[in-house]
Amino acid sequence: MYDRLFAGILLLLSGLMVWTALQLEVPFQYEPLGPKAFPVMLGSLMSMAAIWLFIKPDSNSWHPTKEIVKKLVAGLVLLVIYAALFERAGFIIATFVVGSVFSWLFGETPKRAGIYAVVMSVVSYFLMASLLQLNVPSGTWWAGLF
Amino acid sequence: MDVLSHLATGFSVALLPLNIFLVLMGCFIGTLIGSLPGIGPINGVAILLPLAYALGLPPESALILLAGVYYGAEYGGRISSILLNVPGDAGAIMTTLDGYPLSRKGEGGRALALSAVSSFAGSIGALILMVFTAPMLSQLAIKFGPSEYVWLMVFAFTCLATMVGSRPIKTLVGVVIGLLLATVGVDSGTGVLRFTMGIPNFFDGVDFLVVVIGMFAISEVFVLLESWALNDLKITPIGKSFVSMADMMHVKWVVLRSTLMGFLIGVLPGTGASIASAVAYGIEKRFAVGDKEHKEHFGEGDIRGLAAPEAANNASAVGAMVPMLTLGIPGSGTTAILLGALMMFNITPGPLLFEQRPDIVWGLIASMFVGNIALLVMNLPMIGIFVRLLSIRQSYLVPVIVMLTFIGIYSIHGDSFDLYFMILLGVIGFLLRKLHFSLAPVILGLVLGEVMEENLRRALSISGGDWSILFNGPITYGLAAATVLAIFVPLMVGSLKKRKALANMADMED
Numbered sequence: 232m233y234d235r236l237f238a239g240i241l242l243l244l245s246g247l248m249v250w251t252a253l254q255l256e257v258p259f260q261y262e263p264l265g266p267k268a269f270p271v272m273l274g275s276l277m278s279m280a281a282i283w284l285f286i287k288p289d290s291n292s293w294h295p296t297k298e299i300v301k302k303l304v305a306g307l308v309l310l311v312i313y314a315a316l317f318e319r320a321g322f323i324i325a326t327f328v329v330g331s332v333f334s335w336l337f338g339e340t341p342k343r344a345g346i347y348a349v350v351m352s353v354v355s356y357f358l359m360a361s362l363l364q365l366n367v368p369s370g371t372w373w374a375g376l377f
Numbered sequence: 378m379d380v381l382s383h384l385a386t387g388f389s390v391a392l393l394p395l396n397i398f399l400v401l402m403g404c405f406i407g408t409l410i411g412s413l414p415g416i417g418p419i420n421g422v423a424i425l426l427p428l429a430y431a432l433g434l435p436p437e438s439a440l441i442l443l444a445g446v447y448y449g450a451e452y453g454g455r456i457s458s459i460l461l462n463v464p465g466d467a468g469a470i471m472t473t474l475d476g477y478p479l480s481r482k483g484e485g486g487r488a489l490a491l492s493a494v495s496s497f498a499g500s501i502g503a504l505i506l507m508v509f510t511a512p513m514l515s516q517l518a519i520k521f522g523p524s525e526y527v528w529l530m531v532f533a534f535t536c537l538a539t540m541v542g543s544r545p546i547k548t549l550v551g552v553v554i555g556l557l558l559a560t561v562g563v564d565s566g567t568g569v570l571r572f573t574m575g576i577p578n579f580f581d582g583v584d585f586l587v588v589v590i591g592m593f594a595i596s597e598v599f600v601l602l603e604s605w606a607l608n609d610l611k612i613t614p615i616g617k618s619f620v621s622m623a624d625m626m627h628v629k630w631v632v633l634r635s636t637l638m639g640f641l642i643g644v645l646p647g648t649g650a651s652i653a654s655a656v657a658y659g660i661e662k663r664f665a666v667g668d669k670e671h672k673e674h675f676g677e678g679d680i681r682g683l684a685a686p687e688a689a690n691n692a693s694a695v696g697a698m699v700p701m702l703t704l705g706i707p708g709s710g711t712t713a714i715l716l717g718a719l720m721m722f723n724i725t726p727g728p729l730l731f732e733q734r735p736d737i738v739w740g741l742i743a744s745m746f747v748g749n750i751a752l753l754v755m756n757l758p759m760i761g762i763f764v765r766l767l768s769i770r771q772s773y774l775v776p777v778i779v780m781l782t783f784i785g786i787y788s789i790h791g792d793s794f795d796l797y798f799m800i801l802l803g804v805i806g807f808l809l810r811k812l813h814f815s816l817a818p819v820i821l822g823l824v825l826g827e828v829m830e831e832n833l834r835r836a837l838s839i840s841g842g843d844w845s846i847l848f849n850g851p852i853t854y855g856l857a858a859a860t861v862l863a864i865f866v867p868l869m870v871g872s873l874k875k876r877k878a879l880a881n882m883a884d885m886e887d
Contacts, residue, residue, distance in 0.1 A: 233812055257567055262834055263842030266564040269830040277553045283546055293811045299603050306602045314796035317783055330776035337605055337772035351776060359784055365431050366788045
């Protein structure tokens with residue numbers, strides 16, 4: 232079932248890619264093949280594979296429970312929040328918030344998860360920014376304050 | 378001796394203080410990553426790659442560090458296999474079969490020590506094979522023209538499709554996804570923008586690092602979220618037992634055969650440690666049945682069943698680097714990432730690498746000798762440290778993984794766009810894994826896509842558009858024949874049962 236769904240999406244995408252590739256406007260070209268041929272070949276191969284997969288899908292072995300789906304969505308939301316906060320709120324705060332929730336999701340008590348996340352974010356900020364000289368954001372929200 | 382002077386060059390690079398430090402770091406991190414269940418070498422290398430890049434290490438040092446993580450993980454994978462009955466990485470699945478029964482009998486110390494020695498012997502044996510075969514292969518590869526390269530890649534993808542993953546068609550889809558991803562961005566031949574959807578971040582292509590980290594590390598976080606339950610894994614005590622001389626003598630031929638087998642499978646493009654260890658285990662089991670002196674009790678704690686997969690998976694990790702360095706075709710998923718790493722440093726692996734940058738090739742090889750000796754030390758007297766680290770809780774581990782991926786990706790361009798794109802790829806990677814597509818083919822396709830297209834176009838511009846150029850000269854015929862063999866041999870040999878077993882492995886990458 233999921234295989235069929237996936238194969239359908241693949242077929243759609245590969246068709247789209249072939250069409251896009253054929254629309255490419257090439258102002259000048261020195262060699263016989265050009266930039267269109269390779270994507271068109273791959274797209275056709277992909278669509279054939281997708282059709283085959285659609286005709287002969289595997290039986291479905293993945294049956295996530297509601298509980299698991301909830302957890303996965305929570306993880307996804309957390310990651311997106313992390314990405315959104317990372318630059319704006321800065322590394323320390325973003326890592327503290329997201330790290331503590333992740334730690335809690337994996338069974339830590341809220342208090343210990345919080346303490347762990349504080350230690351982790353502060354220690355790694357100074358490790359990464361000073362010792363390893365990496366580009367770690369300090370937060371655009373606070374840029375005016377300090 | 379030519380080889381000796383090359384090795385001397387290599388050791389002069391490998392023994393620089395920075396590189397000694399990096400190889401030790403790499404081996405330690407690798408053993409740790411390998412021993413933690415769920416996080417295999419491919420994730421370890423993926424997470425460390427952007428950090429190594431951002432630190433501004435010279436290419437040979439970065440490669441020495443990342444390779445150390447790779448073969449270190451092949452050592453570490455056995456620790457949790459033996460003590461927890463949970464394989465630490467894909468190459469260590471077979472190690473659970475005889476390793477865990479041994480530790481249940483109170484012989485955990487003996488099992489750990491024997492498998493460390495087997496791993497060491499496998500690595501060193503394969504390294505010696507590499508020192509002699511790699512220059513020969515690179516000599517042959519100098520004769521390769523564009524058509525030969527096209528065939529070589531077709532052969533690599535065929536090997537991958539027929540031997541890796543649950544179904545050939547799914548592996549093929551994975552490869553094509555990777556190849557298509559590689560076409561995104563400005564076309565080097567004409568300057569035309571392809572599939573960028575008007576997003577400036579895609580103009581110079583999809584960033585290799587973002588794909589690797591998203592597909593492997595982020596999807597791993599989802600897998601951990603899904604599989605996590607409050608389970609207190611019981612670590613069986615190591616006990617006082619240790620490996621004896623008699624044990625080592627008993628398995629010496631087993632180790633030798635498995636090393637050879639592992640090296641050969643490692644050299645084959647795309648097939649890595651999990652297949653090497655499974656094949657070696659199967660072969661030794663058959664040998665043991667014929668052995669009248671020592672009755673086989675494979676699966677109940679036979680030391681031969683422990684030594685074989687460990688020697689083989691380490692040998693295959695070394696073997697996988699041979700085609701990467703000589704041909705620019707990775708021998709496994711993890712070496713595909715190493716290859717991508719080299720390309721990020723503007724170094725194109727291939728036959729000319731041996732002549733133009735001997736410091737990189739031989740420095741890496743020499744560092745592997747150093748690293749393996751360090752690993753033996755880490756895994757015999759210092760094994761207790763890793764056993765204690767096994768009990769790190771996932772609630773502490775996962776936040777660190779997430780943090781490292783974000784720092785690593787953000788430090789490349791300093792752009793939040795990459796973070797969102799990484800998460801999207803992580804979701805796609807997770808869904809692909811759940812549908813039993815393995816991810817290593819995607820990375821291989823991504824790494825090789827540009828090279829393949831370039832060579833195809835070059836071949837056809839030489840011939841003026843005549844496709845028959847793909848069949849000229851003995852090497853193209855040979856590779857074409859090898860491709861046909863790669864399609865049919867596994868079909869005839871591999872029974873359905875074996876495919877099922879490999880399908881279960883497809884969820885773990887190596």
